[in-house]
Amino acid sequence: MFVREICDPVAALTGGKGGAAEKALAHVGVTTIGSLLCRYPRDWEDRSRLAPLKDFRNGQVCSIVRVLAHDWFYSGKTRTLKIFIEDDTARACLVCYNRPFMKNQLAVGNDYLIYGDFEFKYGEIQSNAFDFEPVPAAPDGVGRIAPEQALLGRILPIYPLTKNLRMAKLRTLVRQALDAYLPVIEDEIPQSIRERYHLLAKARALNAIHFPESMKELEKAKKTIMYEELFYLEVMVGKRAQAKRSVMRPAQMEITPCMTRQEPPDLQNMLLDRLPFSLTEGQREAVADINKDMDSPYPMARLLQGDVGSGKTLVAFLAALKAIEKGGQAAIMAPTELLARQHAENAAKLLEPLGVNVAFLTGNIKSKGRKQLLKNLASGAIDVAIGTHALFSRDVWYRDLRLVIIDEQHRFGVMQRQAIMAKGDAPDLLMMSATPIPRTLAITVFGDLDVSVIKGLPPGRQPIVTHLARESNEDKVYEFVRARLRAGAQAYFVYPLIEEGELDLKDAVSMEERLATEIFPEYTIALAHSKMDEEEKRLTMESFRRGDIHILVATSVVEVGVDVPNATCMVIEHAERFGLSALHQLRGRVGRGTAQSYCFLVYSDKYTEDAKTRLMVMLEHSDGFVIAEEDLKLRGPGQINGVEQSGYIRLGLANPVEHAAILEKAREDAFAMLEADPGLLSSDHRCVADVLSRAPPFGDVGV
Ligand code: ADP
């Protein structure tokens, strides 16, 4: 059987009594023995050799020590514990920053196995990064006992722990599971591939990933499991690409009954002629890609990436016109009502003069108006529907939905994407993302999508000037903003919270009050956040766009899409609380016209190392792709917008970014296999067919 097929409960290992360990494991989703075996260590400690204290300069110390004494000293205002220890070779001390409770865990007079980095500092051998395990007392209660059996003489797996689950217990459970099931575990990789890369058999790899005999064996096991994960990832991607190629566009209806024209109108060029500017090179290329796809017999599945402000909306409108030229309808879906409304307003301005009928649809539009609107959508009187999730509500029908456009696609889940696609008959799909995904990830996550990238911004844009400011210097920031307001500009002030909360942070509601009464009494200030009534928010945004409101105080609701070119100042307070992609998106709200724009990142003193890195990245970089790469380094791929949601990256060991070289190989192999043997019928590929039918590693995923 395949390891994921082992469905016996973890409790079977402990004789069926559901103890604390089982509960703790269930809490992290591990209920079967199969899933226990697939929960790999997060690290391994090589304790195959003892390394006494005196050799601390050669690498990590691994030694049995006795605790001699506790002492306390002050570092800053906090009392810090210091623990003196010795082994047979030297004395040293452990410095326990923020861990006063260690005084109970490392008791004077007892023996412990210490494992960690030591350095020579202030005249002593010190460590503040160490692990320890108690050494059990000898049966007679005297002397020290060598615990090689359990803790030393081998490489120990370090598992990610959960509450109420001890490492020792977890190790025992995994060992028992391996002993019981290894003999029946089948291979998942075709033999030919295993031989080519000298990969281990699955059972051996599993055993070695948990309890390696040597570091060399561990490396082989890791390579085997990573390859396997990435191979199946790419098999899934390849299979979906295959499936996509087998779907043909349905036979299309005669052209444009709703437009009542003889010739299909060249709507795209009509729009381009009316614009006060021409398309950027990047936009032109994207439109060409899209037109080509929409003219082909296969439905389009394209991801349009472009940095904030690169002009994706216009490309989306041009794509919609193409669908209308062909006699169909287009739906443009955005994640927030604010953004959907903005698109609808722009569409009304740009598309209606061409004779195109645009409708705006959100969950909030009830009553008679909605009924008529739905009728017009079903009859085909409406050409473009723009809205939020409401676009795929149960009572919404389209006459002939040819094109689905999803703006800020990372905000939507796979299910929602499927729901809107189901409203048409194999419609074209254009997904747009302002959070650029690095290439390595893009080919993994969206491996069966075509990708267009809009490089560069429209001409005349000046780089946004970004400043960091300490919270105590906020007055200077306010003064600067005042000067810009006086010159006719508008500003955003963004806060991490809507209302005053338990955290000691500034919030939008209180700050609006303060800014309006104390700081900028001479200007008109308004509030926008997600708890506000939609209608109120709409009116506020409209006034802000018209310039009647000078300062918009907001939360990250303004993060996506909002486009008010005259707003040239962005002040983000508690910038240390925001993630990189949010900061980049927020900064992207300014710099949308030709005037010089400014972004102030005001941070309070309570920031983490990561927050500091994020702020520095924002200061140094403006390119969304670079920022996304940095984000990836800080957070790992699972966290990147859209990746988690796309349902793919649930890999145990491999990291598609870090292990890009293995990924590329796995991709080549998987695609070559599917090309040569699409039905997976050869005996070599049998195991792949079996894995997919009996225990698919990624469940059901689909665009
Ligand atoms: P995003 O890619 O972030 O969605 P938008 O589509 O909101 O960007 O466009 C940002 C701004 O740039 C809008 O005000 C839009 O009218 C303007 N714009 C788009 N294309 C061009 C162009 N080719 N030349 C000049 N301005 C443009």
Ligand code: MG
């Ligand atoms: Mg946009």
